[in-house]
Amino acid sequence: MLSSALAGRIALSIVAVVIAGTIAFALLNLKRGRVDPTEYAIGGRSFGTIFLWVLLAGEIYTAFTFLGAAGWVYLHGAAAYYIPAYGAIGYLVGYALLPRIRRLGAERGLVTAPDLLANYYRSPRLGVLAAILYVILALPYVTLQLSGLQIVLSSAGYGWLDGAIGAAVAFTAIALFTFTAGLRGTAWASLVKDGLVLAVVLFAGIALPIHFFGSLGGMFAQLQRTNAALLTLPTGDAPFGQVWFITTVLFTGIGFYMGPHSIAATFSARSDNTLRRNAMLLPLYSIVLIVIFFAGYAALLLVPGLHGHAADQSFLLVIARYYPPWVMGFVAGAGALAALVPSSALILASAAIVVRNIVRPAFPGRIDERHETLAMRVAVIAISAAALLAWWLAPETLGSLLLVYYSGITQFLPGVVGAAFGLQLRGIAVTLGLAAGVVTAALLTYVLAHLGFNPGFGGLIANLLVVALVEWLAPKTDGGPRDSSSPTPPRPTVSARRFSE
């Protein structure tokens, strides 16, 4: 038996080689020369099927999924099946939605998600609100990846090295990489990450159960004897019960692509057909999640008794206990990449949003095309530093902000769908709806915790009601979305409006 210091050194060296190798591979594949903002933020709208595959699926399945899905199965059993279920619904929505978003982006030169809303609804105010909300929602998501990274590195260190220091070092490396490489570099890194994650997941999910229980069937037979209640959902509106499952799957599924990095990835696509072909293939990616569930169930039987966040480490503990440090090195390397690469995409999308939708409107005429790439690079470093600092100083606050990530992100749905399908909504209606949706979702989450249904749904209903109400009250126009920020003509009375129709 190796000492834990030696084991930790072996495993962490492999993790370091995996991360450094991935960064080097991605940098070697980049083109030399001047980088314009469209190339930097969305790969010059040139990505084909493989890059989109890794950006649209790989970036959504992060360290949170990698460790969290196993942890979910460990703690809540069948409730975790909501993850592949909403994914599949997300891909269906993506098939209809993403090609239309891409077309708008290419026709109108859009780069970020708030660009889409501000341009289509001709409302700079909506663009600024969307930008601020996106950054507030995305920052905790990045810091969540940092916590995931810390868990992975602590496990790989066997107690020899503090995971937090390693996480800070690795995160700094990836921030500098993002600064240099832009989205094209992130896509190359994503390719390596997905390959390694796939290999590790197949090992952990297939080899572990067969090694310890003879077969998958053997593992489930044992689970049925010892943890039968976990294998089905609690009935009715119990926590993580049937009602929760239905509402969460539908709600999270329709909001699947509303993240700022997902819209950026959509803009990076070469053609509509690339996006449609991807939507057809992506559901197969969910098989990876099923295999992670097997690993989580195996961990439940092998290292029982973990509670709360400790469950996220469950299958890493199995690896640490039963396998040599070099195996741990590759597993942790994959886990670290699963945290770092999606962070890179999210930081990049946020940086583009800060520059194009917050700084530029605030200082009109100051940042021209030539300086925009540089401004985005500076924003990448600033956002990375802010994420690191926030994670270090206030992890608790961030954890609770994260509760509203999905319910908040999905409030962009009415605006994005309206733009994609050419609905004649007013900018002011979408703006107020978005605000009402986010506020309602946050109130439901924090004030009335444990509803038995998904709180984001309440937010979306409030959102749609406000959009409908404003559309109904606001004066009719000849068509075309109106600019809510320009001086509005005097509102006709209700009867006048009726006659004018």
Place this chain on the structure above:
Amino acid sequence: MNSWRLRALRIAIALLPVLAFAVGTPLLNHVEPRIVGLPLNLAWVILWILLTPLCLLAIERLRNVKT
């Protein structure tokens, strides 16, 4: 087939996986009968992960049908 019927058919096919995952899974909330050793509800989820690309393929084929 005329175009609105075609569109309705495509939407109906798209709704199959949605209903199967969101409503089917919580209703088939049983372990028995186990399918090749897997609990029934998990086997159902895996089945629809495999069927969803086929549904999308059908929708894509219908998109290219001339009306």
